[in-house]
Structures are given as structure tokens and as C-alpha cells.
Amino acid sequence: MSIEVRNATKRFGDFVALDDVSVSIPTGQLTALLGPSGGGKSTLLRIIAGLETADSGSVSIEGRDATHEPAQKRNVGFVFQHYAAFKHMTVAKNVAFGLEIRKTPKEEIRERVDELLRLVHLQQFADRKPSQLSGGQRQRMALARALAVRPSVLLLDEPFGALDAKVRKELRDWLRHLHDEVPVTTVFVTHDQEEALEVADEIVVVNEGRVEQVGSPDDLYDAPANRFVMGFLGPVTELSGRLVRPHDVHVFTEPPAGLASTEGRVVRALRVGFEVRLDVALVGVPDAAPTTVTLTRAESRTLGAEAGSTVWLRPAPHALTLAV
Amino acid sequence: MARTSPWVRLTLRTVVIVYLVLLVGWPVSLVVRATFTDGLTALRDALTDPTVVFSLKLTVSVALQATLLNTVFGVGISLLLVRTDFRGKRLLSALIDLPLSVSPVVVGLAIVLAYGPRGDWFGPWLTGAGVDVLFAPLGIVLATAFVSLPLVVREVVPVLEEIGTDEVQAARSLGANSLQTFWRITLPSIRWALVYGVVLTLARSLGEFGAVKIVSGNLEGRTQTATLLVEQRYHDFDHATAYAVAFLLAAVSVACITLVTYLRPAHGNAR
Numbered sequence: 064m065s066i067e068v069r070n071a072t073k074r075f076g077d078f079v080a081l082d083d084v085s086v087s088i089p090t091g092q093l094t095a096l097l098g099p100s101g102g103g104k105s106t107l108l109r110i111i112a113g114l115e116t117a118d119s120g121s122v123s124i125e126g127r128d129a130t131h132e133p134a135q136k137r138n139v140g141f142v143f144q145h146y147a148a149f150k151h152m153t154v155a156k157n158v159a160f161g162l163e164i165r166k167t168p169k170e171e172i173r174e175r176v177d178e179l180l181r182l183v184h185l186q187q188f189a190d191r192k193p194s195q196l197s198g199g200q201r202q203r204m205a206l207a208r209a210l211a212v213r214p215s216v217l218l219l220d221e222p223f224g225a226l227d228a229k230v231r232k233e234l235r236d237w238l239r240h241l242h243d244e245v246p247v248t249t250v251f252v253t254h255d256q257e258e259a260l261e262v263a264d265e266i267v268v269v270n271e272g273r274v275e276q277v278g279s280p281d282d283l284y285d286a287p288a289n290r291f292v293m294g295f296l297g298p299v300t301e302l303s304g305r306l307v308r309p310h311d312v313h314v315f316t317e318p319p320a321g322l323a324s325t326e327g328r329v330v331r332a333l334r335v336g337f338e339v340r341l342d343v344a345l346v347g348v349p350d351a352a353p354t355t356v357t358l359t360r361a362e363s364r365t366l367g368a369e370a371g372s373t374v375w376l377r378p379a380p381h382a383l384t385l386a387v
Numbered sequence: 388m389a390r391t392s393p394w395v396r397l398t399l400r401t402v403v404i405v406y407l408v409l410l411v412g413w414p415v416s417l418v419v420r421a422t423f424t425d426g427l428t429a430l431r432d433a434l435t436d437p438t439v440v441f442s443l444k445l446t447v448s449v450a451l452q453a454t455l456l457n458t459v460f461g462v463g464i465s466l467l468l469v470r471t472d473f474r475g476k477r478l479l480s481a482l483i484d485l486p487l488s489v490s491p492v493v494v495g496l497a498i499v500l501a502y503g504p505r506g507d508w509f510g511p512w513l514t515g516a517g518v519d520v521l522f523a524p525l526g527i528v529l530a531t532a533f534v535s536l537p538l539v540v541r542e543v544v545p546v547l548e549e550i551g552t553d554e555v556q557a558a559r560s561l562g563a564n565s566l567q568t569f570w571r572i573t574l575p576s577i578r579w580a581l582v583y584g585v586v587l588t589l590a591r592s593l594g595e596f597g598a599v600k601i602v603s604g605n606l607e608g609r610t611q612t613a614t615l616l617v618e619q620r621y622h623d624f625d626h627a628t629a630y631a632v633a634f635l636l637a638a639v640s641v642a643c644i645t646l647v648t649y650l651r652p653a654h655g656n657a658r
């Protein structure tokens with residue numbers, strides 16, 4: 064294990080931001096800290112980096128107890144949501160900063176900066192100031208700067224949070240490739256479950272200062288430990304007292320023979336891109352929120368259900384369900 | 388402003404210009420005229436008078452020392468106010484503004500009470516140790532520093548607040564210690580605000596009169612600064628010298644203001 068956090072607790076006044084959190088981050092992998100806003104992800108990451116100190120608990124990095132080490136001794140790379148570029152320095156100087164602090168010989172610094180700027184595709188911008196770069200370029204510069212000192216772990220706090228959706232997606236794929244090329248232990252914070260599922264080897268779900276579940280994207284998606292994790296990782300709906308994913312609900316226009324099912328009326332049919340979403344008001348529970356079902360366009364056409372139709376619903380065989 | 392009629396604008400502009408001319412431009416220009424009525428004679432005579440030369444040197448030396456003190460402490464206090472949290476922070480912040488609202492005469496009297504040989508606590512001890520504060524350059528420096536204390540702080544604090552601590556934290560995580568972070572990250576980020584504050588402090592220090600008058604004793608050739616000399620010569624009907632020295636003080640202030648105006652646009656977007 065590359066990073067071990069044990070029983071970390073952090074309070075801000077009366078507010079408990081982290082409540083006895085323990086996590087192990089495996090070496091060489093890309094781990095996501097995923098959770099809703101205010102859940103304590105940044106606090107946990109900053110405690111690992113030494114930018115914040117826990118009230119109690121311990122942190123060890125690569126087997127070395129780092130609990131009382133100041134940030135500058137921990138040899139971690141940190142990338143901030145808002146880049147934290149050194150505005151008065153050129154891109155090359157930004158990247159060189161950590162090496163200059165370490166009194167690396169000039170020639171070596173030049174080579175390493177060149178190498179990193181090539182890695183993040185910024186070699187032609189070496190002499191620009193950060194203010195002359197786009198958001199995505201600034202964040203790549205920040206990444207190069209953090210990697211320059213060969214950190215034992217790389218920590219990224221919502222690195223793409225300030226970028227627009229398209230750039231965000233590009234950079235996320237690029238981060239995945241970069242990690243395959245430079246396999247340094249990486250932890251990144253996100254509140255976007257799609258980002259975590261797509262990029263991470265392992266996901267730690269953090270909510271209200273606690274760890275809800277740790278596992279691979281498949282584990283989490285297929286076997287959520289509780290309703291919170293299930294709800295946070297994808298859409299859910301309620302059917303006969305259980306939570307189920309909307310695409311795991313089967314729809315019939317006749318009562319299916321020999322199978323338990325629930326009757327309802329389609330109150331709304333909505334086409335969203337390649338899928339069709341049906342809102343179904345169940346018979347016998349008039350006040351409950353309608354059950355949502357998603358079908359592909361083809362399924363929906365074959366079925367022929369539209370607003371006003373009567374349908375019968377049941378969870379698909381092998382569908383994941385949790386008691387409400 | 389699109390709907391303001393040209394007449395209103397013209398009237399407003401005229402009022403402002405007349406006001407400034409009557410209050411500032413005209414009186415100051417009269418000082419310049421009075422200085423040069425006999426060509427360069429007044430200025431030359433003044434600059435060959437040893438007492439005048441001494442007072443100018445003293446003023447410059449005092450102003451430089453006070454500015455140095457306030458630059459170092461001003462940056463320190465600003466960092467303390469913006470980047471740390473402690474009880475009594477608001478009180479400290481209010482105290483720093485005190486010199487702006489209190490009359491310099493009060494400042495002078497306070498220093499006499501605190502550091503004078505018959506003072507309450509520090510003064511007698513200092514006198515015993517052979518350090519003279521009253522009627523000595525040290526007292527003048529203290530009084531001047533007191534009066535110009537807020538200028539650096541009030542320039543630097545807003546910039547420090549605006550830049551936040553992200554860059555500092557990034558530098559720390561890259562291995563820089565506090566001193567390296569200060570020299571390489573914080574200082575370059577606040578440099579224009581600091582230059583601006585320093586120039587204002589210098590201008591203010593060169594012109595201080597009230598507080599200095601009380602603590603210095605106004606001893607000719609020993610503790611008489613340029614502003615004190617101007618007053619004395621004026622009362623002694625040596626108007627030529629009074630105007631010449633006043634002109635020099637005004638010229639330095641104008642130079643400072645020009646410098647500041649030149650720096651000001653850079654101040655906003657230099658980072």
C-alpha cells in the first residue's frame with residue numbers, strides 16, 4: 064500500500080469534516096475519491112498532502128510515517144482545481160520550480176523540463192506566462208510541475224472541475240493514458256461519478272465525512288454496499304419497495320403469465336437521445352413518485368407503449384435491487 | 388453615463404477643475420513662483436546654508452529609516468492579518484488605522500510620554516542605558532514611522548487577500564520552505580502594491596511636521612528637519628529660504644506622485 068490513512072478525524076469548529084476515516088491506497092494505481100459536495104474529499108486529500116493536519120489519526124506514505132511531516136517534506140505532487148499557477152513565472156519556470164528548490168544542476172533541470180513539457184504537449188508554450196494559456200493548458204502545466212520532482216504520490220483535487228464539459232472529457236482520457244505511461248500512484252478527487260467510473264482503477268466513496276465503500280468501478284456499480292452508493296453511482300428508481308436501476312426494469316403490455324408484476328399507467332414518455340424514459344404511476348400507490356424505466360429506442364418501438372398506456376413492470380432477472 | 392447631457396458634463400468638469408486649481412494648483416504654483424522670483428538665487432543660497440543642508444539630509448535620512456521600518460513591519464503585519472487567525476485580529480487591524488485618524492500632535496505627545504526621560508516605563512530605562520529618544524533622531528524616526536504606518540499595510544493586504552494561498556500551498560508541496568516561498572512566490576505577487584505603499588510612505592515621511600515638532604525639540608543643526616526649518620524661516624522673515632525648501636519638498640512629492648500614477652495601471656494587472 065502506498066498511502067495508509069488510519070482513523071483520521073478532522074473538525075472545523077463543531078463541524079466534523081472527517082469522522083474516523085481509514086483508507087489504503089494501492090501502489091501504482093489511479094484511485095478516485097468520489098462523493099457529493101461537502102463530503103470531505105478535499106479535506107482527506109489535503110491531509111494526505113500535509114496541507115491540512117488531522118485532529119487525530121495517522122498518515123503514512125510508502126511505509127514512512129508522515130503524520131507530523133510538513134508538506135514540503137512529503138514529496139507529494141499536488142494539483143489544485145484552480146491550477147495555482149505561479150503567475151509571474153513562465154511555463155518552463157513553473158515546471159522547473161520544484162527542481163530549483165532541490166538545487167538540481169541547471170542542465171538537468173533543462174532536460175527534465177523539456178521532457179515534461181513534451182509529455183503534456185506544451186513544448187511550444189515554454190516561454191509563455193500562465194495567463195496566456197487556456198484552462199486545460201494551465202492544468203496540464205500544473206500537472207507537469209507536480210510530476211517534475213518525481214513525487215512518490217500524485218494528488219489531484221478536482222483537476223478538471225473548472226473546465227467545460229468537452230475539455231474535461233479530453234483531459235480525463237488523457238490523464239488515463241498519462242497514468243499508463245507514468246505509473247505513479249495517483250489519487251484524484253471528483254464528484255462526477257462518470258469521471259470516476261471511466262478513469263479510476265479503484266474508487267473510494269466518501270460521504271458526510273465517512274468512507275461508504277471502496278472497490279473497483281465494477282464492484283461499486285454491481286454490488287453497492289448501500290443505497291447511498293447505489294444512488295450516487297447511477298440512476299435509481301423504486302419498484303415494489305425495492306431500489307432498482309431504471310434500465311433493469313422489464314416492461315410488458317400484458318400481465319406476464321406466471322410471473323409476479325406490478326400494474327401501472329404511463330404518465331409520461333420522454334425521448335432523451337438514444338433512449339426513451341417512461342414515468343409509470345403504479346396502481347395502488349397513487350401518491351408515490353412514479354417509477355422510472357429506461358428503454359432503448361428499438362425496445363420502445365417494439366413495445367408500443369406511450370403516455371396513457373397500461374403496463375406491467377417487474378425487475379429484470381439478476382437485476383441488482385436493494386431494500387428501500 | 389450615456390444619458391448625461393454634454394452641458395452637465397461640462398459644468399461638472401469645470402467645477403472640479405476650478406476647485407482643484409483654487410485649492411491645490413494655484414497655491415503650489417505660487418510657491419514655485421516665489422522660489423524663482425530672483426532666478427536661481429534663492430535656491431542656491433538655501434543650498435549653501437549649512438543649516439538648510441543639514442535639515443534636508445536629516446529629513447531624507449529619517450524618511451528612509453521610517454520607510455524601511457514600515458516596509459519590513461508592514462509586510463509582516465499584512466501577512467499576519469491575511470494568513471493567520473488569532474484572537475484580537477480585528478483590534479489589531481483597527482489599531483493599524485489609528486495613525487490615519489489621530490492627529491500627529493497626539494502621536495508626538497504620546498511618544499514623549501512613553502519614551503521621555505520622565506515617562507512612565509520605557510523612557511527612564513532607555514535614558515539609563517544611554518539611548519536618547521526625545522530631541523534625537525531616533526525619536527523623529529519613531530514619530531515618523533508611527534504616522535506613516537498604515538500606508539504599506541493598506542496597500543498590501545487587499546492584494547494578499549486577492550491572491551489567496553493556492554500558490555503558496557503549491558510551492559510548499561513542491562518542497563519550498565517558508566522563506567523560499569516568501570521570496571519566490573509571495574513577494575513577486577505583491578511587488579507592485581508594495582512599491583506603491585513604499586512610495587506613499589516615503590512621501591508621507593518626508594512631509595511629516597506635527598509629531599516631529601513635538602518630539603524633536605526643533606534644535607537647529609541637530610534635530611531640525613526640513614519642514615520644521617520652513618516654518619521657522621518663515622516666521623523669522625527669511626521667506627526666500629522658506630520658499631526654496633518648500634519648493635524642494637513639493638518637488639519630491641510631485642515626483643513620488645508621478646511615479647505612483649505611472650505604477651498604478653500596472654498595479655492592477657501586472658500579475
Ligand SMILES: Nc1ncnc2c1ncn2[C@@H]1O[C@H](COP(=O)(O)OP(=O)(O)OP(=O)(O)O)[C@@H](O)[C@H]1O
Pocket residue numbers: 075078080098099100101102103104105106107254
Ligand atoms: N477551512 C475550513 N473551515 C471550515 N470548514 C471547512 C474548511 N474546509 C472545509 N470545511 C468544511 O468541511 C466540509 C468538507 O469540506 P471538503 O472541502 O473536504 O468537501 P469536498 O468533499 O471536497 O466538497 P467539494 O466537492 O464541494 O469540493 C465542508 O462542509 C466544508 O464546509
Ligand SMILES: [Mg+2]
Pocket residue numbers: 104105106220221252
Ligand atoms: Mg473539494
